Amino acid sequence: MSDASTDEPVQPAASPERAPRALQARGPGMWATVAALLRKELLVELRTLESVPGMSLFAVTTFVVFHFALNQNTVSGDEAAGILWVTLLFAAMLGVNRLFVADQDQGGFDAFLLAPVDRTAMLLAKALALLAYLAVLELIAVPAFGLLLLAPPLSQTLPDLLLVLVLADIGVAAIGTLVAALAVQTRARDLLGPLLALPLLVPVVIGAARASSPLLVLARAGGHVDPSQVRWLATLALYDLVFGLIAYAVFDFLLED
Amino acid sequence: MSSRTFPPERRSENPEISSQGSPKRELRGFRTGTEYGRGLRPLSIATLVAVPIALVLVFFYAPIEAEEGFLQKIFYLHVPLAIVTLCGFVIGGLLAIVHLRTRDRKWDLRSYVAIHMGLIFGVGTLITGSIWARGSWGHWWVWSEPTLVSFLIVILLYATYQPLRFAIEDPERQARYASVFAIVAGAFVPMNFLAVRLSTAYLHPRVLGSSSNLPPKMAFTFLVSLVAISLLFATLCSYELTAKRTRMLLKARSRTLGFR
Numbered sequence: 001m002s003d004a005s006t007d008e009p010v011q012p013a014a015s016p017e018r019a020p021r022a023l024q025a026r027g028p029g030m031w032a033t034v035a036a037l038l039r040k041e042l043l044v045e046l047r048t049l050e051s052v053p054g055m056s057l058f059a060v061t062t063f064v065v066f067h068f069a070l071n072q073n074t075v076s077g078d079e080a081a082g083i084l085w086v087t088l089l090f091a092a093m094l095g096v097n098r099l100f101v102a103d104q105d106q107g108g109f110d111a112f113l114l115a116p117v118d119r120t121a122m123l124l125a126k127a128l129a130l131l132a133y134l135a136v137l138e139l140i141a142v143p144a145f146g147l148l149l150l151a152p153p154l155s156q157t158l159p160d161l162l163l164v165l166v167l168a169d170i171g172v173a174a175i176g177t178l179v180a181a182l183a184v185q186t187r188a189r190d191l192l193g194p195l196l197a198l199p200l201l202v203p204v205v206i207g208a209a210r211a212s213s214p215l216l217v218l219a220r221a222g223g224h225v226d227p228s229q230v231r232w233l234a235t236l237a238l239y240d241l242v243f244g245l246i247a248y249a250v251f252d253f254l255l256e257d
Numbered sequence: 258m259s260s261r262t263f264p265p266e267r268r269s270e271n272p273e274i275s276s277q278g279s280p281k282r283e284l285r286g287f288r289t290g291t292e293y294g295r296g297l298r299p300l301s302i303a304t305l306v307a308v309p310i311a312l313v314l315v316f317f318y319a320p321i322e323a324e325e326g327f328l329q330k331i332f333y334l335h336v337p338l339a340i341v342t343l344c345g346f347v348i349g350g351l352l353a354i355v356h357l358r359t360r361d362r363k364w365d366l367r368s369y370v371a372i373h374m375g376l377i378f379g380v381g382t383l384i385t386g387s388i389w390a391r392g393s394w395g396h397w398w399v400w401s402e403p404t405l406v407s408f409l410i411v412i413l414l415y416a417t418y419q420p421l422r423f424a425i426e427d428p429e430r431q432a433r434y435a436s437v438f439a440i441v442a443g444a445f446v447p448m449n450f451l452a453v454r455l456s457t458a459y460l461h462p463r464v465l466g467s468s469s470n471l472p473p474k475m476a477f478t479f480l481v482s483l484v485a486i487s488l489l490f491a492t493l494c495s496y497e498l499t500a501k502r503t504r505m506l507l508k509a510r511s512r513t514l515g516f517r
Contacts, residue, residue, distance in 0.1 A: 178441065182434055186424035196421065196438075199414035200445055203452035210456060235452055246444050250437045253357055257430065 033117040037125030042132065044102065051095045052136050059091040059141035063148045074151035081213035084145055085168075085205050088134075089198075091141065092172050095133045097193045099126055099180040113255060123177060123251040131173040138165055150216065157215040164215070167236040168208040171243060175200050178247045181254045200243075207236040297495055304488040311478075311485035319478040328392040333479055335385040337486035338378050339408065343446060345375030345490060346415060350443020353436035365432035368439050370497045372418055374490055379412045407453035414442055 028036070045051060066083050067073070075083060103109050112122055142165070146154030175197060183193040211232035315333045322329035349372035356364035386408070390399045400406060421438055425431040471479065 178437075182421065182438060185430060185434065186421060187426070188420070188424050192417065192421055192424060195417045196414075199410050199417070200441070202410050203449055206452050206456045231455065235455060239448060239452070242444065242448055243441075246441055250357075250440055253433055253437050256433070 028117060030118050030121055033115075033121035034124045034128070037112075037121055038128050041125060041129035045129070045133070050102075051098050052133050055091040055094050055133065055137045056140040058094055059087050059137060060144045060148075062087040062090065063141075063145055067149060072149075075149050076151040077217045078209075078213045080145075080150055080216040081209040083149065084142070084212065084216075085209045087145070088138065088141060088168075089172070089201060089205060091137055092130075092134055092176060093194045093197060095130060095137070096176040096180045096197060097183075097190055099130060099177065100184040101189075104184045109255065109257075113257070119252045119255045120248060122255060123181075123247060126180070127173045127177040127247070130176050131169055134169045134172060138169070152216060152218050160215050161212055163233065164208055164211045164236070167233060167240060168204050170240040171204040171236060172201060174240065174244045174247045175204070178243075178251065178254075181251065185254075203239050204236065207232045207239065211236065297492075297499060300488070300492045300495055304485070304492040307481070307485035307488050311482040314478045314481050319475050320472065322475075325393050328389070331385055331389045331392075333482040334486075335382060335389055336479070337483040338382040338385060339404070340483065341486050341490045342375045342379040342382050342408075343411075344487075345371045345378065346411070346446055347443050349375060350439045353439035353443070356432065356436045357440075362428075362432055365436055366501060367494075367498065368436060369422070370494050370501070372415060372439060374494050374497065376412070376415050376418070377493075378486075378490060379408070379415065382408060383412060403454040403456070404450075407450045410449055410453065411442075411446055414445060418442070 063083070066075075066087070070079075070083075072079075100109075103112070113119075142158075142161070143154065179193055179197040179200065183189045183196060186192050211229050214229060311333070315330055319330070319333070321327060349368045352364050352368035352371060356362070356368060383405075386405050387397050390402070390405065391397045398405075418435070418438060422431055422435045425434055
């Protein structure tokens with residue numbers, strides 16, 4: 001984006017450089033639209049700092065709350081996996097709740113629907129933006145978890161944990177975007193978002209927690225991979241695939257007014 | 258449905274009638290209204306016959322199970338309820354797909370009724386399952402039984418269907434969003450069962466899986482109660498549909514007649 005436009009107020013979904021291309025008969029290609037929308041999302045987040053700092057702060061505070069609630073200085077194994085995933089999930093809910101609010105309140109949806117572009121681009125861009133938020137959240141929350149609560153050193157587990165985090169994040173991003181788009185049009189959107197998302201994400205929590213709990217035990221035999229862990233990762237990947245496709249199939253129906 | 262009942266000059270006198278719902282369309286609405294009610298009587302009679310037959314078979318025909326004794330008879334209520342609930346949810350999702358494809362609101366109404374009834378039957382399933390668990394394992398709730406746990410998650414998800422639906426004011430959008438939810442949740446049902454089943458090492462014999470090698474008397478009783486519960490579900494759905502349809506027609510009628 002040029003220097004001149006940084007002084008202007010942010011206009012969601014109607015970034016100035018897309019307008020001339022949108023006037024063409026066919027409209028821009030899918031990936032160009034996704035890239036433009038994603039850049040708009042990240043730019044808005046970077047300028048307003050609405051979601052990610054709040055999510056990260058929430059996660060760190062929740063670890064402190066867990067320390068007092070459980071009355072334990074360090075955790076490991078199942079307990080550690082549970083605390084980590086509950087915290088990440090609830091922090092993700094904060095981001096999910098805010099995902100479409102600006103578009104709804106400031107007319108971003110209308111501007112997007114006026115443009116002759118594939119509506120799926122909105123889903124992809126929002127899901128990628130949420131994925132980026134989750135990545136930044138985990139960049140802060142996972143080291144904080146290692147510092148504050150986790151008993152085994154984080155450096156051992158991190159490479160294996162990374163795969164679990166990525167697979168779970170994809171699932172959260174797909175479900176989160178869909179649920180956010182569903183909830184944003186309702187009267188009680190802040191309430192309905194988590195209510196809808198939590199049961200839908202229970203399989204993700206099961207898979208992620210079970211896959212990461214053997215990584216978080218104190219005396220971990222490094223190197224070999226547990227076969228049950230592969231099963232959990234496969235479940236997570238299957239879930240991501242199924243709900244990614246479902247979100248792709250139904251998202252268009254949420255954007256028609 | 259003849260236009261003779263409405264003289265043309267009367268229609269032109271009152272433009273509100275022709276703009277809101279032409280008398281012709283209203284008559285057509287009445288016809289579909291009776292269509293909804295048409296199957297109701299035979300369906301009700303079939304249910305009224307099937308449910309007592311199923312109960313008689315359960316209590317007097319099916320043998321007492323050797324291990325669990327009399328308590329096992331709740332199986333004939335609990336498992337059909339669960340099957341019918343899940344079928345109701347999946348049917349609700351399929352009807353929602355039809356709604357999104359055809360954009361005919363009657364499919365959304367059917368999807369709503371199927372899910373609504375499924376939710377009621379689902380609560381019944383949880384209660385009977387809880388009683389069974391208490392009787393045979395000594396606890397009201399057992400986390401090691403994957404079917405029960407996944408059922409709870411599914412019910413928790415579907416419990417948000419009505420809050421979501423009625424938090425949207427625009428009726429067209431309400432139908433569309435409810436359909437999207439019904440499709441997503443319908444696909445969630447099998448995924449959830451897979452994940453929860455993987456997560457629990459099951460300790461208890463799986464009744465549903467072993468129903469194929471039930472003794473013939475038990476299998477017959479089970480099938481009859483499954484039919485009876487399905488008929489009950491269909492009858493209640495059709496009653497609710499008829500009631501909703503009638504209420505909508507009454508509202509439309511009083512609007513055209515000028516009542517508030």
